[in-house]
Amino acid sequence: MTTLEEPAVEFPVARECPFAPPKEYARIREEEPVSKVGLPDGRQAWVVTRHEDVRMVLNDRRFSADxxxxxxxxxxxGGNSFRRDSDDRTMIAMDAPEHGPAxxxxxxxxxxxxxxxxxxRIQQIVDDLIDEMLAGPKPADLVSALSLPVPSLVICELLGVPYADHGLFQTHTAELLKxxxxxxERRAAFExxxxxxxxxxxxxxSAPGDDLLGRQITKLREEGTYQRGPLVALAFLLLVAGHETTANMISLGTIALLENPRQLTAIKADQDKTAPAVEELLRxxxxxxAATARLCVEDVEIGGATIKAGDGVLALGYSANRDPKAFENPDSFDIDRGARHHVAFGFGPHQCLGQNLARMELKIVFDTLFERIPALKLAAPVDDLPFKDDAAIYGVYRLPVTW
Incomplete structure (x- = not known):
């Protein structure tokens, strides 16, 4: 990986405001859209910031996911140090031709x-959790009462993971993401x-059930291709990604809607507006x-720069989703934008596998929450909320609400 004496920016860059990207992103996108940045381990990589360039990187075989x-x-x-044998890798770390079949x-x-x-079933889960929240004390913590348990319960039932064990994987996942x-400590949490x-x-x-893991065991055994290692790695990927991302979007989305009462009123009056609102919240x-990282395997000219084979690349999704060439007035929150070309779920062959599930969970939660608790409001100023400035997936640790 190429090195420079003084990179312009050290990554990752902390968010200064929960509703806006770091100022460095706009500056880099405007002045040097493909440029070198420093990484925590002292090495350097390229950062790609424009919407069209990010989509190009994520859809180009010259950029490897290995x-x-x-x-x-x-x-x-030490982010790479606990990766296990490459035989246990999942589709997220595969390139063509292995990636497609996996x-x-x-x-x-x-x-x-x-x-x-x-x-x-998702609707039932949401209703049951809101019942419990309404029966409990005020203010309530939306994170522990709704945001985290909804996707955790759903992904556990989908995979066939006992929800009774959610404390174990939620605690260790939080450590992994900090x-x-x-x-x-990161390796211990992973293990x-x-x-x-x-x-x-x-x-x-010994007894495959009617859940994702059980069905995969049965199917792969019938094909004669079953291996435990890759299935465990797949379960790890889906379990971690399946609850943390959606949980944070529920909390952040609730904050944004409560802070934009006109747009929230529009959603309450017409639930057909919730689906596009979810897309706007994601963007x-x-x-x-970073939508994801890649490794360049062949010299590539992009954005006026030459990325050499062997160089690391960060596809900066947050910058791409605020690119004024792709989204008019990108820093404004507009539920009528209709911006489904965002890259919050990535792009290309590695686009998020669970995006349909995430969209459904978010729509059900927002529709149900604001219909059943129309007087919902924040119980603390936004500036006092404990946002996850130290985490790889942005969100909020606690969200006190009342009604």
Whole structure:
């Protein structure tokens, strides 16, 4: 990976405001849209900031997703050190031609049709949690009462993970996602979740159930391709990504809607507006600043720069989603924008597998929450909320609300 004496910016860059990207993003996008930045481990990588360039990187085979390559960029110190044997890697770390078959093997679990079949159960989960919140003390913490348990319950039921164990994986996942977690603590958290899922898969091997992991075991055994390691790695990926991202979007989305009462009133009056509002919330917050990282495997000219083979690349989704060339008045929150071309779910062959599920969960939560608690309001000033400035996935640790 190429090095420079003084990179212009050190990554990751902390957000100064929950509703706006760091000022450096706009400056880099305008002055030097493809440029070198410093990484926490002392190395350097390229950052790509414009919407069209980010989409190009994420859809170009000259940029590899191989996280096991020693040059693959990491946004935490020791971020690559706990990766296991490459035989256990999931589709997120694969390139063509291996990536396609691996993705298709599980893609059927996340189709719109299968997600629609889950709608009644998701609605029941949301209603039950709101019942509990209404019966409890005020103010309530929306994070612990609703934001975190909804996606955690859903992904546990989808995978076949006992929700009774949610404390274990939520605690260790939080450690994994904190940028301040040291290498030893990060590895310990990883091993704890990985070990738990390995034991769970072993149990399911003897009696596969009607859940995602059980169905995968049965299907892969019939094909003669079953291996435990890759399935455990897949379970890890889906469990972590399946609850943390949506949980943070529920909390942040609630804040944004409460802070924009006119647009919230429009949603309350017409729930057909909720789906486009979800898209705007996804674009507006882009809770993972870098849509993803890549490793250049062939010299590429992009944005006036030459990225050499072996160089790391960060596709900066938060900058892309605030690019004025892609979105008019990008820093304004507008539920009528209709901006489904955002890159909050990535882009190209590695686009988020669970995006249909996330969209459904968010719509159900917002529709139900504001219909059942129309007087919902924040119980603390926004400036006093504990935002996750130290985490790889942006959000809020606690969200006191009342009604």
């Amino acid at each position: 996280r096991f390559h020693p040059n693959f960029p990491a946004l935490t110190v 993705r298709r093997a599980v893609l059927g679990e996340f189709t719109v049709k299968r997600m629609e079949a889950l709608r009644p 940028r301040t977690t040291g290498p030893e 704890a979740v990985h070990g738990y899922l390995d034991e769970l898969v072993v149990q399911k091997e 507006y917050f882009t809770i993972v600043d």
